[in-house]
Amino acid sequence: MMANVNSYTWSMPTPDRTSLADIVAAGRDLLESDGPARLTMQAVADRVGVRAPSLYKRVRNREELMDLIAEASVRDLGARLRAVAEAEPDARGRLRALAVALREFAHAHPAAFHLVFTPPPGTSGSRPESLAVASAPLIEVAGELAGPERALDAARTVTAWANGFLGMELGGSFRLGGDLDAAFDYGIDALARALTASGD
Amino acid sequence: MMANVNSYTWSMPTPDRTSLADIVAAGRDLLESDGPARLTMQAVADRVGVRAPSLYKRVRNREELMDLIAEASVRDLGARLRAVAEAEPDARGRLRALAVALREFAHAHPAAFHLVFTPPPGTSGSRPESLAVASAPLIEVAGELAGPERALDAARTVTAWANGFLGMELGGSFRLGGDLDAAFDYGIDALARALTASGD
DNA sequence: ACCTGAACACCGTTCAAGT
DNA sequence: ACCTGAACACCGTTCAAGT
Numbered sequence A, B: 001m002m003a004n005v006n007s008y009t010w011s012m013p014t015p016d017r018t019s020l021a022d023i024v025a026a027g028r029d030l031l032e033s034d035g036p037a038r039l040t041m042q043a044v045a046d047r048v049g050v051r052a053p054s055l056y057k058r059v060r061n062r063e064e065l066m067d068l069i070a071e072a073s074v075r076d077l078g079a080r081l082r083a084v085a086e087a088e089p090d091a092r093g094r095l096r097a098l099a100v101a102l103r104e105f106a107h108a109h110p111a112a113f114h115l116v117f118t119p120p121p122g123t124s125g126s127r128p129e130s131l132a133v134a135s136a137p138l139i140e141v142a143g144e145l146a147g148p149e150r151a152l153d154a155a156r157t158v159t160a161w162a163n164g165f166l167g168m169e170l171g172g173s174f175r176l177g178g179d180l181d182a183a184f185d186y187g188i189d190a191l192a193r194a195l196t197a198s199g200d
Numbered sequence C, D: 001a002c003c004t005g006a007a008c009a010c011c012g013t014t015c016a017a018g019t
Helices: A020-034 A041-048 A052-057 A062-086 A091-108 A110-117 A128-146 A148-171 A180-196 B020-034 B041-048 B052-057 B062-086 B091-108 B110-117 B128-146 B148-171 B180-196
Strands: none
Touching: A020 A041, A020 A062, A020 A110, A041 A052, A041 A062, A062 A091, A062 A110, A062 A128, A091 A110, A091 A128, A091 A148, A091 A180, A110 A148, A128 A148, A128 A180, A148 A180, A148 B148, A148 B180, A180 B148, A180 B180, B020 B041, B020 B062, B020 B110, B041 B052, B041 B062, B062 B091, B062 B110, B062 B128, B091 B110, B091 B128, B091 B148, B091 B180, B110 B148, B128 B148, B128 B180, B148 B180
16 A cells, blocks of 8 residues: 555655754853853744754753853864964973963853863763863873873873963952963963973 | 830840851851752751741842852861961971862862852852952962062962862863872972972 | 643742731 | 742743644
């Protein structure tokens, strides 16, 4: 028996009105422009032209959406850091270039930076592998400066400093005035000195 | 003419059923035990034995309550750091003792630590003066190690590192294994080396 | 399969009415 | 003056009903 495909009982499948990519992109825009508190399922739905419940066809819940935003952001950051690292063969110069690039990313996408490096309780943040890939150039240069023995400790010292500095800068926690560009510079040099000196 | 104080039109003022101190204490407990998302006006009210609307007699809104919790926490931290600093005259040993005390505080009160050093957008966090008082011992030792010229930059490098390390440790961002105690130790030594070396 | 309105539980907050 | 119930606006999320 043939399938019933008479023209009046059959109808074209309506094209989807949105997509996961659209939703994540809208979320990233909203996060940066309005802050996390106003990154609302309703607001995202408005922006992609659909009602809020429809988002749950593409995303399990708001937390997963936040994680997807963190994931997309960390990939962008990783690509940028990789490009910067390739352009600078000298280890000390590369440490500086990577730190500066990280700071530029933090200034350009402060909310995304915060989401990636300080995921709010309840969310998981970006996938661990993605964060590892993005951090690889920094870990590598730390190893070059401090030696393979101390690579991990050295990398953690650098990332902790950078993360802390940028988090405090974005959060307005440096309240004693002074030149933050110079303070960042001082920090880079101090760490380069410290990692280079053996310490044994 | 005498005031009307006939016994049947006059009544004892009921004693207050709670206080600002009670509310802040309940908030601190809840924050640490249940996390910021469940630090709810309703939950605080339940704990102090009143209805949620009554809290607004003592506190402007939830954000102010969060700020009061941050303020109380930073004062505790400041007192602890001051005591540690007084007990250790050697600058390098004092840097280590302060860093360790800060880490102990972060481990003992992780949610409060996070609230103080990464106040969520919308809140103001603790009063700037209170944070300055709490940070004073660290700024002072940084100045002793790096010299008065570089005191502020050096202090920012140390606090950025400590803040970043502990934020990442509490947030579970160190995912490559290894000994975190040793990594923290390495960081302290690296910073002490870096601040001591002139860099000019 | 995707989309929607309606509904639910749960927030923070306000306010008139009680004592 | 403090406390309360009731109400409001606004969340995230579920689900039956539509196409």
